[in-house]
Amino acid sequence: TAHTEWWRGAVLYQIYPRSFADANNDGVGDLKGITEHLDHIASLGVDGIWLSPFFTSPMKDFGYDVADYCDVDPIFGTLADFDALVARAHALGLKVVIDQVFSHTSDEHPWFLDSRASRSGPHADWYVWADAKPDGSPPSNWQSVFGGPAWTWNARRGQYYMHNFLASQPQLNVRNPAVQDALIEAARFWLDRGVDGFRLDAINFSIHDLKLTDNPPINDGKKRTRPFDFQDKINNQSQPEIIGFLNRIRALTDSYEGRFTVAEVGGDHADREMKEYTAGDDRLHSAYGFLYLYADALKGELVAQGETMWPDQQGEGWPSWTFSNHDAPRAVSRWAQGRDRKAFAEMALLLLVCLRGNVFVYQGEELGLPQAEVPFERLVDPEAIANWPETLGRDGARTPMPWHADQTNAGFSTVEPWLPVDARHLPLAVDAQEADPASTLQVARAVIRLRHQHPALRYGGMELIETSGLLVFERQERGGSHERLLCVFNLGHDTVRWSPPAGATQIEAINFAGGDALPPLAGRVFRLA
Ligand code: TEU
Structure with a gap:
């Protein structure tokens, strides 16, 4: 029944591994650093963690470009470090949910190297390839999320390949059953290592329109701030065949005990897709919506919108909400609007735990961190660099976690971190807030406890x-x-x-x-x- 499922109504804490804790002091966070700091997370009373990718990757999109689904990138550690992390998390009563990036791989993945080598090799049809139009232009008008065409020419194959994100993130042909088999095997690898669930990255991007129909322009009169937003993305996203793939993922996780799946669903049709992906017991358990992530004000109407798009009905699945993550500007900076930031952060934490669905807390949200300011010359996010200054990109939500107010780099690392620590984060460091009974951290603990003590908040x-x-x-x-x-x-x-x-x-x-x-x-x- 509903109340014995650990994940229903759970509070999950999102870790961005590059920025959580740097145990080997090379400037980039790692799995050992996470393991050493799991006590902090357990002290919040959350049900588990979601780890952003830590797999082998050339890091063009900081791990969302996977070159080996079944190994740990050396910058983050080893498989043994991962096993130690899972063991420690489980000992602390924390579930471990990991990212699976099934929509695309890195262009350095062996599957893609083989796919681009010839039109007849074993992986020839593992990616989305198409001929140029007679004038040499791309096969359709589809746009990449990070700006520019969603098609890149490959001279060797004499064809374009599709990518919804960077050109170094080629789109997998998830229609191909052999591709699905390979992805299912990757998921099985992690289930066998003891993970409790998956967050499925950009999963609504995974099946495209075979006819390569041009996308219509969006004429809804709304202000659009991100460069890719001028065109409806219906044709390079979520075609009906996605459901068959979701069924396979669910069948796999159902063959283990107590596992959880949550779809990441952004884009123009999120509200329909979130429901489709979770309807019935043979699809995913939950879908993670973007409703609050890019909203520039927190209003009651927004909460009402979430309830309307996700009515409390049998068989419609279960939503997951979040106010902040590694892709969006931190909520307090979007929403406080001149009001007291600490007061705002604490009220927002209470509202979050009062929402219906699962809720995700992003690292640093329990400290009330504002969005960090990252100077132009320190920007590393490819989206930021391509679109600056129209979008500031995602670096300001990804700066190191401040552990110690008085230590170099806030105790994250002894060397200069990959992204700078914002000086405003120092007084908000974990040790400073531990010592202060009136801190945001103590409020975070209290409100998460409140949710766990009250079935109406968790399940109602x-x-x-x-x-x-x-x-x-x-x-x-x-x-x-x-x-x-x-x-x-x-x-x-x-x-x-x-x-x-x-x-x-x-x-x-x-x-x-x-x-x-x-x-x-x-x-x-x-x-x-
Ligand atoms: O994001 C998917 C997504 O839908 C993007 O639109 C996201 O909103 C974008 O980053 C906006 O700035 C996921 C990951 O969360 C993101 O970090 C990855 O870059 C992306 O997939 C590609 O894997």
């Missing part, structure tokens, strides 16, 4: 009561406890008069000192009779 349905002005909603667990909780947030800039209904008992409060007025950034949770 959500009913929106007010979404403009104040955000007010109820969470109710219909199954076992029949618990009903009322959650109230003032996301606005002004104080609002509000008093709880008769018989309500407050069980948590953030930025609230009492009385019948709710100051901006106040959040309160009540038990209803």
